[in-house]
Amino acid sequence: MVSCKTETKEVSEENIKFITIDPGHFHAALVQKYNYPEVDSTVYIYAPKGDDVTLHLNRIDGFNTREETPTNWNTILYEGNDFFEKMLSEKKGNVVVLSGNNRKKTEYINQSVLNGMNVLADKPMAINVDDFKLLKETFQLASQKNVLLYDVMTERFEITSILQRELSMNKTIFGDLEKGSPEHPAITKESVHHFYKYVSGTILTRPPWFFDVDQQGEGIVDVTTHLVDLVQWQCFPNQILHEEDVNINSATRTPTHISKSEFEAVTKLDHFPDYLQNAIVKDSVLAVFCNGEINYKLKDIHAKVSVKWNYMAPEGTADTHFSKMRGSKAELVIKQGKEQNFKPTLYIEIIELSPTYLINVIEEFKKLEKKYPGISLESTPLGWEVVIPESYKNGHEAHFSQVTEKFIEYHTQGNIPEWEIPNMITKYYTTTKALEIAKSN
Numbered sequence: 001m002v003s004c005k006t007e008t009k010e011v012s013e014e015n016i017k018f019i020t021i022d023p024g025h026f027h028a029a030l031v032q033k034y035n036y037p038e039v040d041s042t043v044y045i046y047a048p049k050g051d052d053v054t055l056h057l058n059r060i061d062g063f064n065t066r067e068e069t070p071t072n073w074n075t076i077l078y079e080g081n082d083f084f085e086k087m088l089s090e091k092k093g094n095v096v097v098l099s100g101n102n103r104k105k106t107e108y109i110n111q112s113v114l115n116g117m118n119v120l121a122d123k124p125m126a127i128n129v130d131d132f133k134l135l136k137e138t139f140q141l142a143s144q145k146n147v148l149l150y151d152v153m154t155e156r157f158e159i160t161s162i163l164q165r166e167l168s169m170n171k172t173i174f175g176d177l178e179k180g181s182p183e184h185p186a187i188t189k190e191s192v193h194h195f196y197k198y199v200s201g202t203i204l205t206r207p208p209w210f211f212d213v214d215q216q217g218e219g220i221v222d223v224t225t226h227l228v229d230l231v232q233w234q235c236f237p238n239q240i241l242h243e244e245d246v247n248i249n250s251a252t253r254t255p256t257h258i259s260k261s262e263f264e265a266v267t268k269l270d271h272f273p274d275y276l277q278n279a280i281v282k283d284s285v286l287a288v289f290c291n292g293e294i295n296y297k298l299k300d301i302h303a304k305v306s307v308k309w310n311y312m313a314p315e316g317t318a319d320t321h322f323s324k325m326r327g328s329k330a331e332l333v334i335k336q337g338k339e340q341n342f343k344p345t346l347y348i349e350i351i352e353l354s355p356t357y358l359i360n361v362i363e364e365f366k367k368l369e370k371k372y373p374g375i376s377l378e379s380t381p382l383g384w385e386v387v388i389p390e391s392y393k394n395g396h397e398a399h400f401s402q403v404t405e406k407f408i409e410y411h412t413q414g415n416i417p418e419w420e421i422p423n424m425i426t427k428y429y430t431t432t433k434a435l436e437i438a439k440s441n
Contacts, residue, residue, distance in 0.1 A: 016036075017040040018097050019095065021108055022084075022100045023100050028056055029063070030397050031400050034069065035073070084108060094117055095407075096109075101215050106125060106134050107134070116147060118147045120150055120152065126432055127216075154399035158396075163375070167386075175351075176327060177327055180303075180326065185304040187235055189304075192309075193307065194311065196266050204266070206266045210267075218289045221292075221434075222290070223307040231305065241423050246297070250295045251437040256310065257287055260286075262312075290307070327351075333349055334347075346385070348383045372392070
């Protein structure tokens, strides 16, 4: 149900009411893939007129009308160029959801917090150094206003990443995390994505501005946000990190070239908009700087993260993730290639083989099995594969609900782990500083 009503309604402090701002990315809809007992079913949307909000409404309608676990969201829409000012004047909810064009996202975050509203923002919350400076000020403002500012880190809910973290904290199995070097990092994370992809069973239509790095952000500050977050979360679990803990050794950026026909296939637009003209290279091909790599030191640990965007995945494949943590006794490796049927698979690769070590691993793993019933070990030439039941593999789309549930928990309790906020600041310092270095090179 969609209407343009503007009646004033008091928001209960006990009840969460979402306000969605200019939902240009499909992640905004995934926050609403399921209902939550603590969240009012009425959601207010403020957006400019256009295809972005239409696609968003269609996705919400799809959730409401599906046969299995349908939702019951009631949407009240305001469309107009003054959408953000209108939202601030009406304040129909207490949690602003942001997932869309990133050009003004940091500004929207800042103004929402300034007006006493909580914010759940999709990554990235900052796409350049100036954004980062404003974001850092906004976290201080959120503390003063006693509101919650949180970003959507879905990869923390991927079961292979969870178990990789758990195993890395077990010294009997993993030993100590190596310090590494720029040439041989202690932790490596690589992510491969595709412009042409399926979401909820249909081909994803991307907004044209998604290909404009001034609006979407370059790859080194976009997807890489997840990878930097995982490095912090896994190497320094529950520990506070600061900007001064980061030392960037090198950072690079490269483009992916998109033809006019490829652009049309994913945007449904038969021409390049004016704002993309500066990115057009020879033969009407678009150069999108969506690939990037950061080689850096976090405290005493060397890390490398990289993102690569291709146009389309080969048949039968999808976005992929690779991760390696190097310990003194074993390496914990997540692979997602052809051998793994393009599904994330976690391996324990042994450094030195000994009968005592093998016995100890089996005994220690039994403790982890109690926490995650059903997981098991299967021998491989290099050690073990961690066999994970399908029930734990709920997929990327479901992770948005899990993040939202965590946000609701923090909001309801009025408490957030003390490391979360400084580590968010450190994360965005890392990505935006890396972009600055990469562009200077």
